[in-house]
Amino acid sequence: MIDKTSIENLKQRLDIVEVIGSYLELKKNGANYKCVCPFHNDTSPSLVISPSKQIYHCFACGAGGDSIKFVMEYEKLSYPESIEKLANMVNFSLSYTSNNGAKKEERKLMENLNLFYTQQLDRHLTAKSYLNQRGIAESSIEKFEIGYAPSSFATLDFLSKHAYTMSESMEYGVAGIGENNQPYARFIERVTFPIYTPTGRLVGFGGRTLSNHPAKYVNSPQTKHFNKSQLLYGYHLAKESIFKQKKIIITEGYLDVIMLHQAGFKEAVATLGTALTHEHLPLITRGDPEVIVAYDGDEAGINAALKASILLSQHALRGGVVLFAGGMDPADMVQKGLFDALNHLFRKPQPFIEFALERMIKKYNLKDPLLKQHALEEAMSYLKTLPQAVQESYTGLLSEKLGLHHNLIKIQTHKPKRLEKKERVFEDMLELTIIKTILSEPTLIETVLDTIDSSMFKTHQEEFTLLLENHFEHPKLRRILLWEDIKIYDEKELIASMISFLYHYYSEKFQEIKSARELSYEKKQFLIRKIQEKMMKLKQGELVPYESISTL
Known part of the structure; x- marks a missing residue:
């Protein structure tokens, strides 16, 4: 099992922009980042990533969560697998516990094998000579940790003496089992180049043969730790x-x-x-x-x-x-x-x-009219994948390269498809501002609860109820948190917005009571007087305590 304290320490190391940015192409968007959502058929950037809150949310499909949730959903991994994947990404050493709760020792197979390879380099004059012939300085050999993988037997012997099992060696792609069911080392008589993740974790090797092997260069195979793409x-x-x-x-x-x-x-x-x-x-x-x-x-x-x-x-x-x-x-x-x-x-x-x-056109013999047409079609097909302004900028160059009049090179623009009408969703920005402010500044909740009840929210009552019930992971609250158009108020601004909210609420209640036929004259006058008192205080900039109209 992965130690719980180790998981919490890992979470402190994670940067959601770095994590999602290692999978998707991100664009800066104000304080946040945006990208196309991988969890639905997204045509425009709908996924928002917040560095300050360390969460992501898709405004189209509602997907969202933290770094761990993203890796789980994107790679279809279990929670422990996602933790290990993230630890590899940020070069963090997880601690494990056995069934009796004792901590297990970290294995560091790749690091120890790399040290073995670098030590072997000094013992093999042929490898040293090759590097010198290529002009590689000693300082570069040290900087890039260039080494030498000896015979298969020597590498397997090193792994065995350090108590690394064959399953561990295969997991990291440094050894395998051959057709004759015999183990072998992946790198044999090769200069080695350790391959690191952007955060500095050793995950694989490249090897350049110094023998007559037909494969001049080889890389570590694909593993859960190593993806060369x-x-x-x-x-x-x-x-x-x-x-x-x-x-x-x-x-x-x-x-x-x-x-x-x-x-x-x-x-x-x-x-x-x-x-x-x-x-x-x-x-x-x-x-x-x-x-x-x-x-x-x-x-x-x-x-x-x-x-x-x-x-x-x-x-x-x-x-x-x-x-x-x-x-x-x-x-x-x-x-x-x-x-x-x-x-x-x-x-x-x-x-x-x-x-x-230029390279597309060079593939064709332009003296042949038919082949010139093929060159034009291939070039135009490529240009159409680019923004229209860019397309227009290169039609002159294309006509020159092909020796055609520019009138023959026309960008065919397609009318955008008419989008299906979506049901209009009304958003009450005042309600949303109050909710977002409390989400961001939880200490202000008491100020709000003294004067406002969830029943007062006309449009976003569900979201306010979720807030009161501490369902902070709910997509509807995450959406509010990452919606940049919604402001976060300080206490003074919050009180002013609440006064506005309450005045609007009691104004509507005043009109409802005035036109209510089921109320007696005495009850109606009592309620009107009560509401007028509240509205007067609100006009004077004073918050009024919440009282249910039905219980007055």
């Missing part, structure tokens, strides 16, 4: 520079990142042997940086850059593409000391949309 190599070391420089350089490999950092480009990161995907966007967009895609100039690099450009431009990200020609990559340029050339390239990347259009 959500991580970027070196991000934990680059994030400070990314936020400061407002720029992120995305490369293709480990050595590119290491060498660029060595040359002072500390905002460099790399995808982990996979293409740039939607899953990377929440991490890439943190801090709203300019994004530079820095790939090799070979066919594979160009195709990867094209896909990345389409993805990033469709999400309105600033930046562009840098391709490295002549069979060189960023690591080669650093090794050759071409720092000024690198600076120039990174200062003037080719904008994503321009690059995408």
Whole structure:
């Protein structure tokens, strides 16, 4: 079992913006953040995340809660699984208890294995020589914790001697069971590159072979701790520079990142042997940086850059593409000391949309009218995925590249579909202000209860009742808390709003009693006099105690 105190300590470490931002692309919206809700078919950002209250709420479907609830719902995990997932995300060490309540020792398999790999590096001259040949300095080896994975037997022996079971090793993706039912280490005779989460938790390894293995590079397999599509190599070391420089350089490999950092480009990161995907966007967009895609100039690099450009431009990200020609990559340029050339390239990347259009058109022989038409159709299909103003801005470039008159390149705009009429929901902002103020400042509840009863609320009686019954997790109260149009009053402002609320309430009761036929003349006059007294005091700025009209 996870120790309860450990869970409470974890909750203090969690930042809901960081948690949800690791799954979804967030946009700043006043004091809060907004994004498209993943819990229903959302077409516009309906999910609001509050850093101050550490909760989220969807104003369309009502989903909401804290960081733990989000991970449970998004990943379909149990409560303990979500706790462990969040602990991994924020590099927090949970404490466990056995059935008798005694605390269990933390295992730290990945950290100890990484230390084993780094110690092995000094003992293997071939690995050391390879790193030296690539121009990697000792300081970079230390900074990036580069190591060496020896034979399968040596790694398995290390794990066994440290009492790590095969199930634990498999859980972290460092060992497996072969076809012959024999255990094996995942990384054999490879230079190792530890892979960390943005918060600095070691979750996987990359390995570069030094033998004749057909797979030059391998990564840890997918595990509950490691998802390569959500991580970027070196991000934990680059994030400070990314936020400061407002720029992120995305490369293709480990050595590119290491060498660029060595040359002072500390905002460099790399995808982990996979293409740039939607899953990377929440991490890439943190801090709203300019994004530079820095790939090799070979066919594979160009195709990867094209896909990345389409993805990033469709999400309105600033930046562009840098391709490295002549069979060189960023690591080669650093090794050759071409720092000024690198600076120039990174200062003037080719904008994503321009690059995408150019590369789409280059695939076709424009001397063939039929193929030119195909090029036009592919380019237009892409442009239509972008905002209309952006589409219009690039029609001139497209006509120039294709050698067509600009009149032939027309953006077909579609009339927006008529939305179904929704039933109009009336909101009483005065009632909502009183409720939100009490939610935010619970000490003011007595001031309110002395003068107001839930029966006085015409529109939001249910919400006020939920407040009095302490159902603070209810979606209707969470909605009020995160609705920025509703103000939070101080005590003086609250009293003024209550006076207004009460005056309006007693004014309506005055009219009801005047027209009530079932009341005797004497009762009616008594009630009118009572209400007039209350209204007079309210006019003078004095709160009046609540009395039920039915009991007067």
